[in-house]
Amino acid sequence: MAAAHTGGLVLVLGGARSGKSRHAEALVEAMPAPWAYVATARSDFEGVRDAEMAARITLHRDRRGAGWDTVEAPFDLAGALAALPAGRPALVDCLTLWLTNHLIAGHDLDAEGAALEAALGARAGLTVCVANEVGFGIVPDNALARRFRDAAGLLNQRLARRARRVVLVVAGLPLTVKDDLP
Numbered sequence: 089m090a091a092a093h094t095g096g097l098v099l100v101l102g103g104a105r106s107g108k109s110r111h112a113e114a115l116v117e118a119m120p121a122p123w124a125y126v127a128t129a130r131s132d133f134e135g136v137r138d139a140e141m142a143a144r145i146t147l148h149r150d151r152r153g154a155g156w157d158t159v160e161a162p163f164d165l166a167g168a169l170a171a172l173p174a175g176r177p178a179l180v181d182c183l184t185l186w187l188t189n190h191l192i193a194g195h196d197l198d199a200e201g202a203a204l205e206a207a208l209g210a211r212a213g214l215t216v217c218v219a220n221e222v223g224f225g226i227v228p229d230n231a232l233a234r235r236f237r238d239a240a241g242l243l244n245q246r247l248a249r250r251a252r253r254v255v256l257v258v259a260g261l262p263l264t265v266k267d268d269l270p
Contacts, residue, residue, distance in 0.1 A: 103224065112217075
């Protein structure tokens, strides 16, 4: 794993169950606690009443342990980031769920992405964002899925340009794609 740093954006991409969240947690935990875990899963979304999704959320919570403060931000991610204490290391997990929340709600994805970029640019501390890399699969067979795939790919590109480091996690192995750190 690359050495920790004190500020800027790190984008951690990967497929489902690739190990991206575990890698992102380790990057944040390399900094002094306390750490902020900004969760984008919707607690009011029907999916969390599903036993399997509830188990996933529990797994993530249990793995984090002490030192983490959880902030739920299924929609206002920019506001949640702005409200964090200055310099506090933060992990956003995950941008893909956050994007899905906005897509389903019919919100303006470009405006939400711009607000997120502004909030990330204003942060003094380390911010590690996790997102799924959805572009490796086939072209979806319906318009909503294609819109989601395109929006996720464009958001990942926007943030990768801004990020100081981009890591692609494959089979639990972090592959550094970009590293502009000193």
